[in-house]
Amino acid sequence: MLVRDTPEGMEVLMLRRNLASSWVGGAHLFPGGAVDKEDGSPGVLDRSPGRGGTEASRILGLAGAPAAGGLAFFVAAIRECFEEAGILLASGPENAPIDFADHRVAARFVEHRRRLNARELSFAELCESENLQLGTDRLWYFSHWITPEGSPRRYDTRFFVAAMPAGQTALHDDIEVIDSIWIRPGDALHRHAAGEIDMLFPTMKNLQAIGRFERSADLLDASAVAEVPTILPKVTVADQGVRILLPGDEGYDSATGLGEDVAFPDRSHPEPK
Numbered sequence: 001m002l003v004r005d006t007p008e009g010m011e012v013l014m015l016r017r018n019l020a021s022s023w024v025g026g027a028h029l030f031p032g033g034a035v036d037k038e039d040g041s042p043g044v045l046d047r048s049p050g051r052g053g054t055e056a057s058r059i060l061g062l063a064g065a066p067a068a069g070g071l072a073f074f075v076a077a078i079r080e081c082f083e084e085a086g087i088l089l090a091s092g093p094e095n096a097p098i099d100f101a102d103h104r105v106a107a108r109f110v111e112h113r114r115r116l117n118a119r120e121l122s123f124a125e126l127c128e129s130e131n132l133q134l135g136t137d138r139l140w141y142f143s144h145w146i147t148p149e150g151s152p153r154r155y156d157t158r159f160f161v162a163a164m165p166a167g168q169t170a171l172h173d174d175i176e177v178i179d180s181i182w183i184r185p186g187d188a189l190h191r192h193a194a195g196e197i198d199m200l201f202p203t204m205k206n207l208q209a210i211g212r213f214e215r216s217a218d219l220l221d222a223s224a225v226a227e228v229p230t231i232l233p234k235v236t237v238a239d240q241g242v243r244i245l246l247p248g249d250e251g252y253d254s255a256t257g258l259g260e261d262v263a264f265p266d267r268s269h270p271e272p273k
Helices: 052-057 067-085 103-117 125-132 185-193 201-210 218-224
Strands: 002-006 009-017 140-146 156-163 175-182 234-238 241-245
Touching: 002 125, 009 067, 009 103, 009 218, 052 125, 067 103, 067 175, 103 125, 103 140, 125 201, 156 201, 156 218, 185 201, 185 234, 218 234
Parallel strands: 002 156
Antiparallel strands: 002 009, 009 175, 140 156, 234 241
16 A cells, blocks of 8 residues: 555555456556565565565564565565556665656666566566665555455455655556556545445455554554554355454354355445445
8 A cells, every 4th residue: 555645635546457357357456466486586585675584574473484485575565566556665776766757767667667567577687687675664564354265266465555655656557457546545435435436345444444544654653563463354144134244343253154045245246334
């Protein structure tokens, strides 16, 4: 979740997935994707001066995992932000900021991004060619969601929050995502309630959580010291239909899931508000 401050309040960057996508086509969400094997390669991890692998694994609660295991999540978040939104949380040689105000620099990174998305260039090769230092210490772990049991497709997803870097402009890739907007969290939720934009349940809950903050600095400061629980929603049948329960909700511990004759709540069978 990339955030920035405006006179009207804090905004978050949201991307709209391609309508033809087989997964949540047309939905608004945050930049992100799966951790690639290369995200944990030594050539990439060595470019994380601000956060070590042991610390990253501790932050993510990956006790007993290899030290590099946690850091790969941070690297994946940086890589996906660049691939999908054109935002690079990194610095150049001698810790110089990546500033796309220089048209020659911008053009060079536009080509890097094109080749990266076309799989003509690896992220490790990009880091090497530009002598990048990845800003893993600019990312703060924010939430951890696991798709409920019974879902046709299940995900184990970790959300991070970071400030939008100066000198850069978000631009969707026009492949996986077809639009990008900066929006206040509350406005995004209102537009979803009005049926103007489509969002997934964890996206909505994360917007509600970051919407409590007026300034990005306050959000980042709180995230730096917060304990992040794992959230595994459960689905159950109630009088009003299918209901999604979160840890702490009444009936969560006794929820037994759905019967075979009840459709799992997805975007065709949305959960009750």
